[in-house]
Amino acid sequence: MNNKVKIAVFASGSGSNFSALAEACKNGELNAEIVLLVTNKPDAYAIERAKKVGISALVVPPKSFESKDAYEQAILSALQESEVEWIVLAGYMRLIGPVLLSAYPSKIINIHPSLLPSFPGKDAIGQAIAHGVKVTGVTVHLVDAGMDTGPIIAQHAVDVVDGDVEKTTEAIHAVEHYLYKDALSELFSR
Template identity: 65%
Template sequence: MAKNVRIAVFASGSGSNFAALEKACYVGTIPADIVLLVTDKPDAFVTERAKQAGIPVAAFRPRDFETKQAYEQAILAVLQEAQVEWLILAGYMRLISHVLLDAYPERIINIHPSLLPSFPGKDAIGQAVKAGVKVTGVTVHLVDEGMDTGPILAQQAVNVIDNDEQQTAKAIHEVEHELYTATLKKLFEK
């Protein structure tokens, strides 16, 4: 039997995608082990989720570092120590620089709550509702230097519900959990 892929999940918020990925790894749906949670917000709820699952947490405050490169070098050292093979962004609200991109070429994945290239960046759901579109969605993509500009791996449409941001966000999160799991399963089974 092939060994599981060693992944680190990067998150900045409550961690609903982290929880879905952790469950999928735990039950064997995704042939991977989450060996580390990396966060830029030590007080984020995702850290509690990781601790409850017995997953080590690496929390770094960007403002504690002179430069973005120094911040990412500190993260890279922890990733290398944990022998991480892939980086999985799940609500990580920072752009990745060349430090991590060079160390993990084409091995950094992100999920975004829109059908890219539409509505990149922050508040994609709010952008879609304000634009009055009837359909938005979820995109899983490789990370490059840009903001939500990397090659697309998978997409799924989600209807905007009654022009309501909260209802639409709930529908998007449900699709995110399924699409991210399915995409990573396919990617890691190769």
């Protein structure tokens, strides 16, 4: 009997958090199974990462639909078909709308590269460096209708490395990969 939590990971880019989560599922650090990768970008490298580990990828370009509701309804149909229990956002660069929010109340999680509520939205690391902060971080939070406004589950501070975006990004990714796994593990065990 498989008692692992079935999750779908949503990603728009390279998929490094997707890979970290897939590895955590594979080695038993996370009692979950990624049953689907969902992406809005046909050229997202996350698709290649999913292929390498045998996880199906659903590519859903938003411009193929007449509305956001229609777009999300297509995704929801695939999620239901795969019996997805939780949605895990990992670099998914779209706001979640009412169709998915109502279908998965308090079961959509996001990771963001700042200590929210500071620096929400795109380029959080660049925003932090532009503001001259010495410490930024990582936040795991529940998703609501706002941009990075949902209830915070976990946070971890990360020092800004000499005002260097690339070095700070590397430090943040290292924290993201274990913080997300740990936060999800705690959520799934409730």
